[in-house]
Each structure stands twice: as C-alpha cells, then as structure tokens.
Amino acid sequence: MGELVVGIDVGTTKICTLVGEVRADDIHVIGLGVEPSRGMKKGVVNDVNELTARVSAAIHKAERSSGYEIGRAFVSVAGAHIDSRNSRGVVGISGTRGVQIADLERAMESARAIALPHNREVLHIIPRNYTLDGQDGIRSPLGMHGFRLEVEAHIVTAASSSLQNLQKCIEGAGVYVDRFILNPLASGEVVLTDAEREMGVLVIDIGGGTTDLAVFIDGTVWHTAVISVGGWHVTNDIAQGLHLPYEIAEAVKVEYGHADTTEIDPSDVFIVQPFGEEHMSRVQRADLAAIIQPRVEELFQLVLREIKYSAYDGLLSAGAVLTGGSAQLPGMKKIAADVLKMPVRVAKPERISGMADQLRHPSYSTSVGLLRLGLIMEREDERRGRAARGGFRVKGEGANGSSGGGKRKTTNWGKLFGGVMKRLLPEDEN
Ligand SMILES: Nc1ncnc2c1ncn2[C@@H]1O[C@H](COP(=O)(O)OP(=O)(O)OP(=O)(O)O)[C@@H](O)[C@H]1O
Ligand SMILES: [Mg+2]
Incomplete structure (x- = not known):
C-alpha cells in the first residue's frame, strides 16, 4: 500500500472528496464521495451547519468507497475575498558556495513582507523568477554565484474569516485541514x-x-x-x-x-x-x-x-x-x-488513474488537482526542511476547533501516512 492523499473540493454546487494512493509516477484514485453542496454562496460559507453536514456526507461516502478513515485533507478555496499581487524580495548572498536553499527562503520571506490588513492572510507565495546580480529571468539560482539575489513572487491572500469559516466546517466533519489550495491552481495542475x-x-x-x-x-x-x-x-x-x-x-x-x-x-x-x-x-x-x-x-x-x-x-x-x-x-x-x-x-482532468470514468469530466478538475498539487506542495516543503513541525493527529482530536488540528500548519508528509488513516474494512484489519 502506497502513501495516501485526500482532497476535498468544497464547491458551490457539489462537494467532492477524493482519496488517492501515491504511486511511482501518478496518483491512483481509490475513493470518491460526491454530495450536492448547501450553505455556500459565490464560493463563501453562508451556513456553517448546513455545509458541515454536506462535507461530512461527502467524506463518509469517500471513506466507504476507499475503505479508509479520513483524518486530514487538502481543501479547495475560492470566492471574492481572494486577492493576489506580485512582490519582490531582495537578499545579500555571502560566502563562496553559491546560492543555497536557505538564501531562497530568505528571499521569499523578504517578498512575503507585504503590508496586510489584520483580517487577511497569505494563502500561497509562489516564486516566479529570480535575478542574480542584475541577471534576470533565472528559474533556479541554486548553486549559482552572486552577491545580490532578488525574487519576484506571486502572493495570493484570503480573508481570514472566510478561511476560518471553511475550516470550521471541515473540522466540524472531523477532518483536519492540511492546507488550503486556491481552486484554479489545483485545476491548472491537471488540465494544462x-x-x-x-x-x-x-x-x-x-x-x-x-x-x-x-x-x-x-x-x-x-x-x-x-x-x-x-x-x-x-x-x-x-x-x-x-x-x-x-x-x-x-x-x-x-x-x-x-x-x-x-x-x-x-x-x-x-x-x-x-x-x-x-x-x-x-x-x-x-x-x-x-x-x-x-x-x-x-x-x-x-x-x-x-x-x-x-x-x-x-x-x-x-x-x-x-x-x-x-x-x-x-x-x-x-x-x-x-x-x-x-x-x-x-479540458477535463488528465494525469489521473483510477475511477477515471467518473472523474474525467471538467467538473472534477479542481478535485483531482488538489491531490496532485497538495502532494507537490508538501514534497516541496519537505525538501526545504520546513516540515515536521507537528500537526499529526488521529481522527477525532481537534475537531470543532479544539486541541491538535485547530490551526492550519505545515505537516510532515512522512508522518501523515503513519497514523492518520486506518483501514475501515474488517478484512484488512488483521
Ligand atoms: N452538462 C452541463 N451543461 C451545462 N452546465 C453544466 C453541465 N454540467 C454541469 N453544469 C454546470 O456546472 C456548474 C457546476 O460546476 P462545478 O461542479 O465545477 O461547480 P462547483 O465546483 O461546485 O462550484 P464553484 O467552483 O463555483 O464553487 C453548475 O452551474 C451546473 O449547472
Ligand atoms: Mg469548483
């Protein structure tokens, strides 16, 4: 059994939960739960109780379909509260070893330092390209020599209250939000x-x-x-x-x-x-x-x-x-x-295996994309060594905003598969 990933696309029309197994070169979908959506308008929550019940139903369907209990998931987000902008970050490079991962991190932190009202938060920060000592258009400056590193980054921000309401619905359904992912980024991952x-x-x-x-x-x-x-x-x-x-x-x-x-x-x-x-x-x-x-x-x-x-x-x-x-x-x-x-x-989602008959429709691009992009983002975090700051939770803890998974955080991909999911099917329990 390979690693597992879960995505919940909370749409205005439908809620779709997918469980995927990570294979060598793709993600194989092994569970699907779709439920008509209620309690959402124009991409934002307008009835927490109603939406929680719908999310819960979609999760249970995916659990029955996959045979696994779902403890955490990547969750889609959209709505008029989303805003985006580009920002530059600049840092000095010291030493003779060339640009290191830590330098990229510092440059991104510098780009991230934008003035944000207290009721907004950064959802994604994505490097667009780098400039090293005035030479622009560099995609990956790792190992290159220079003294002044600039990054141009795309920053997506969201209203904190909108994210909190959505998080409340997912956690109310007993699942920890691993990470929110902007809808079109997830879709782009599997249609382009x-x-x-x-x-x-x-x-x-x-x-x-x-x-x-x-x-x-x-x-x-x-x-x-x-x-x-x-x-x-x-x-x-x-x-x-x-x-x-x-x-x-x-x-x-x-x-x-x-x-x-x-x-x-x-x-x-x-x-x-x-x-x-x-x-x-x-x-x-x-x-x-x-x-x-x-x-x-x-x-x-x-x-x-x-x-x-x-x-x-x-x-x-x-x-x-x-x-x-x-x-x-x-x-x-x-x-x-x-x-x-x-x-x-x-376009419909490509780069997918398992349940393709049901999922190869344009409506499922975000859902399928969540699995791929969520995995990529976690792997990227791991590569940068930012992971492993906790966030490991067995289903049940931290629901309804209590301890454990109350806050969104970066999580350790390796740990995730160790304990969050267990087989529900009796024949697999022994
Ligand atoms: N065959 C079809 N012809 C025309 N429209 C369709 C068809 N099938 C679905 N739709 C429309 O697609 C919309 C739902 O699309 P989708 O499932 O992508 O929405 P969602 O992800 O739940 O919503 P959102 O992303 O806006 O929150 C509905 O408005 C529905 O009427
Ligand atoms: Mg959608």
Missing part, C-alpha cells in the same frame, strides 16, 4: 500541458458560483483571480426568463442549453411547465440560447477585463483552457474565443 504552461496560458475554471482564473507563463503562476459569476447565474437567468423553478431551469440548461444562438435551428423546440400555468408550453431552443448567450458573454468580458488589468493578456500564446462544470455548456468555447480573441480549448 507543460508546453502550454511554458508558452503562456489562462486557466478558466467555471463552476457554479465562481469563475476561477490562473495565468501560467514560463512554467509558473503569474496571476490569479476569482470572479463571483458562474453557472448558477446562467440557471437563474433561465429561471427568471422562462418563469421556471430553479431546479427545472437547471435541468433545461443541461439538456437543451447552448451559449451560441447562431448554432440553434429555429425549429428546435422543447416543452416545460412554467409557474402559474396548468399546461406545458413549447419553448424554442433559440429563445433559451438568447437568454444564456448574453450572460456567458458578460462572464468572458469580466475575464478579459481581469487579464487586461493584470497586463499579461499579450503573453498568452497558448490561449485559454476552459474547465469546471459550466465548461460543458455547448458553445462556451466559441463565445470564449470570440470575446477573448485567443485560441480556446475545453
């Missing part, structure tokens, strides 16, 4: 090719309540953002426009929806029962598309505004990659390409 990341690409994860963006250039993250518009808004427009209950509008969108009116045959009709009417009525698919298209165009206009604001719009040679549940709406690719004026493709 290495060539795209090098050339410059925009990941657009369109979920239910949010659209999450990440710009990758030169193989690393240059910009991230979250827009509080997603598939929920499209469904809501349909509910309002056709006078339908939300659930019916959702079914109509998935069955007959299209984002591009020019693709629809005017003779194409379907039948629904609007509010206040005794009989079913006929609706032209073109009329449905005419409701959907403006909202989708507006969404991509917001995306365009965000990347123009970031000033990286001219650097995205590989274009945009759409993922997330709403990327499955027919016509999205065309509208995205028209508005963004760049090549667009729709």
